[in-house]
Amino acid sequence: MEFKLAKFEVKEILPSSTSGNDYIDWGLKAINVEEAWQKTKGKGVKVAILDTGVNANHPDLAENIKEVADFTGSKSGAEDVQGHGSHCAGIVAGVENKLGIIGVAPQAELYCGKVLGDNGSGNYDSILKGIKWAIEKGVDIISMSLGSSSKPPEEFHQLIKQAYDSNILIIAATGNENSSVCYPALYDEVVAVSAVDKSLQHANFSNHGMQNEITAPGVDIVSTYKNGGYARLSGTSMATPMVAGAAALIIARYRDLFNGATPKIRSAYEILDKMTTDLGEEGRDELYGEGIINLAMLP
Template sequence: MRTKMKLWLVFGLVLIMVLTSTGQASAAGADGKLQRFIVTFQQGTPINEEALKGLAHRFGGSYDLLSLINGAVVAVPPHVLASLRAIPGVASVEEDGLVYATGLGDSSDPEVTAAWGVDRIDAEKAWGTTTGAGVKVGIIDTGIDYTHPDLAAAYAGGYDFVNKDADPLDDNGHGTHVAGIVAAEQNGSGVVGVASGADLYALKVLNASGSGYWSDVIAALQWAVAKGMHVANMSLGTTSAPKAVKTACDNAYAAGVLLVAAAGNSGSGAVIYPARYNSVIAVAATDSTDQRAWFSNFGSQIELAAPGVSILSTYLGSGYATLSGTSMATPHVAGSAALVFASGRATNSDGKYGFANEVRKILQQAADDLGTVGKDKYFGYGLADAEESATGHQTT
């Protein structure tokens, strides 16, 4: 029996990625307190792993390499900061801040049908052409409940950057909800996602309370590049971020990963990070009447809008939940992007960006204009249109 949970979670999130080389110290720090720093080396200068390893071991800390930014995240006592900056070739040392999930309360609307979001962007009209088969979508979030009957077939693997293991099982629910919007299976029961044929990869960067480190976001993006993700969904963010996060997003996009992120849920005119970056598609939320959701952030960085109010999707325990937020709008766009990748409409590799930049332009051109004519700060190019994006035309 379907379990319906009416919640209203809006995540400002953070991602995680731990890389191929990890150093752990055997001694305890002098004061027992460690602080995480993101260390970036100058372009063209190799990461000085020996120096990082030496400091970590000396002061009871640890380090993880982040090759995507030519750097590392290092956990050492605060007084070691000067020593990190003194390492030859270091370009910058920044604090590795935390980001947190934010709850907004009950958003249920009894007048709205459960599957209105997928229907509103005309996803089902694209399924005669493609369901997204063969496209890899990374969900950078709290993990995925891969045992859910609507997600088991789509789940293809992932990594847990919080616990540093290969089991990214969701212990919060947010990531599972996002994953269902992208690719819940069309099996005659429950819900169906925008691109039910796509492959889902869980990149768990947020813990059970919905918080994580920026360095883990960088690590997740690095994993996405290494594993050939076509799309990375980031239903997370916060109001500030280390400069290294921009470098990671820019490099991942340049490597061919299309990045889609939530604009934020404070209703303010300040799009949060990482959606704020030019290399990321910033997604605003709309309600069932195509109006801007009251909580949806706005600004010149908004690129597309999508349904984000009272969205029913998969949840923990083989159940379902109704959630709202730009976190829910974002996977509608990520799923639409998966349909475009699979459709073959993007035929010309756009330089170093692979097909990602062309898919992005197709999504922009196919959007249904809302608000002021043309691109505006509330809806960007307009409401995502999965059918026109994937097929090049609209049916009536």
Template sequence: MDYYGFWQMLLEEIKAAPTNAQRRIVTFNDPRMYAGALSQWKSLKTKTPGLRQVQVSTLIRAFFVPAAGAGKLMDRYADSLCIEEDHRIQVHSVAPDKSGSAMMPWGVKSIHAPQAWSKSTGVHVKIGVIDTGVDFRHPDLKHSLASGVNLLNRGMMPLDDNGHGTHIAGTLAAAGGTRGMMGVAPRALIYPVKAFDHSGSAYVSDIVLGIDWCVQNKIDIINMSFGMKNRSKALHDVVIKAYRAGIAIIASSGNDGKRGGDYPARYPETIAVGALDRRQRVAAFSNRGPYIDVYGPGEGIPSCWLREGYKEMSGTSMATSHVTGAAALLLALRPGLSPRELKLLLRRTASPVRLRKGQRRASLGGGAADALRLLRAGARARRSSGSSSSAKAAAAAKA
């Protein structure tokens, strides 16, 4: 393959086309061809400013290119390339309900997180929050934040210009003590990954780059409170890579109030989350179905907001941050737990949800997340595993 010609063709197409924000995801069928194209791109981009618009995911061996240049690439290199649309993806929240105040949120109490803090507070667990950024000045979050990354502007901190990411971070790990708000895992460390703009919108390629960053930085859990209707091969590929790297991805199912749900929650490698109301029923807006692994509190959830404030919000986004927080409590006790084992424990320890008239339990999927039951089951599984290992070692010594 003529890698120089490949990039020159792309560059000419970009220059000739009108400027727009649309992009395409380009992957090579042969890893060696990707390596050749990557090497040529690195040598050319320093002298060719137009090629700096191209971004790269080393995890799934993909280039993200302006849509203007993708058409001719497919015509000439159809046997070598896979090109897919870089779809838009949205955060999963309803419009902000109302302003709130610092308190112990009902959702944190509902999953029995305070009772679990004598066993774990999530210390040293690294949570990647792919979202709109975070308010670094919020007093309840200042001890819970790492620097993270801004994928929209690599030279800036991942500052929140929407509010959604700050709300998620508060439920996860706020540590405001008696004067502020407490999140589910107050000693966990949040790594904000800003992939969404001020309107709560991102491209699939931004999410791919965010997961790529989390894998490279050895994050323990990724919170993904967003989704889309479209399937994406690139997104599924990077989710599988994270899963195989031992990173659990916890994803919101969406707010359409229907059976079924959005991607990436529908991928089997993620932990899919639906939302509950205060009465422990599946919230009217929440998506549901057998693929839901667990439900979390998601209606009228107070949490941190911009300008050091607080706000109530509803959505499967909010439910997901409760479940991610509970998972962080467990991973602090069981750091070697695989994503599959975490999913099984979350499902096994969930409490039954209350049914609305005409609902069948089997049609809803999992039950309500319970942090205390999760930790107890995790501790029992560790003791059982330890006893089994000791017995095997003793038998081997006798042999």
């Protein structure tokens, strides 16, 4: 069984630095992240990015990366040869340093597990190992911008349930085939994320269905990339870490308000669902789920 990236395309490679300020991508603005930053920037929340590895020395990532691991046997180790994992990591927690870009939760902690090979594909065994590692590290959130249209073995679902029972919020991409929601996003224990474009319209590549739970910007998203660079990518891969970053802000804010307590998993799911602005048909629908994440609603 093969899992693939939930990335649609690379539009362009951007210069390796930008001009003296943190670039705030249109997607972050669309979910009202700057309003949330007045209350929290996600400090101390642990987010596992299970992907193609990470460019661990990237100036916009290094400070927030707490641990990396390779589960693919790549000769490059946990280094991100593909670029996809680094892009997702930057969307979640690009460092606030007046250089390059900034992530949704710029003070969150990143645990980057390489579960997809240098060609962007992988098997369920490597992803199983990555999920087990994330559980062992006690992360708060697992973000997976990957998917398979084939149903994985029951062992895979059982591990997802174990992560859920460990109070880990699991977020995954619906996929990019303009079809039905793929695994692992299809599991009830996982928040399934679809993508919208700059007009906040359903992205034409994004998978959909009533299992789709929430939507976020996923077209022409600028973030960190391999070799210290930056890129503009599209896909439900980009929408997924957007929601993972939002979840990090929610958890951090909850801890601030409730003396360090972490919300129980069901409460975290419900908070995410409620912090949305309805799009498309009234109420939950196949294209947008509950709607687009809206961090202006952060208490």
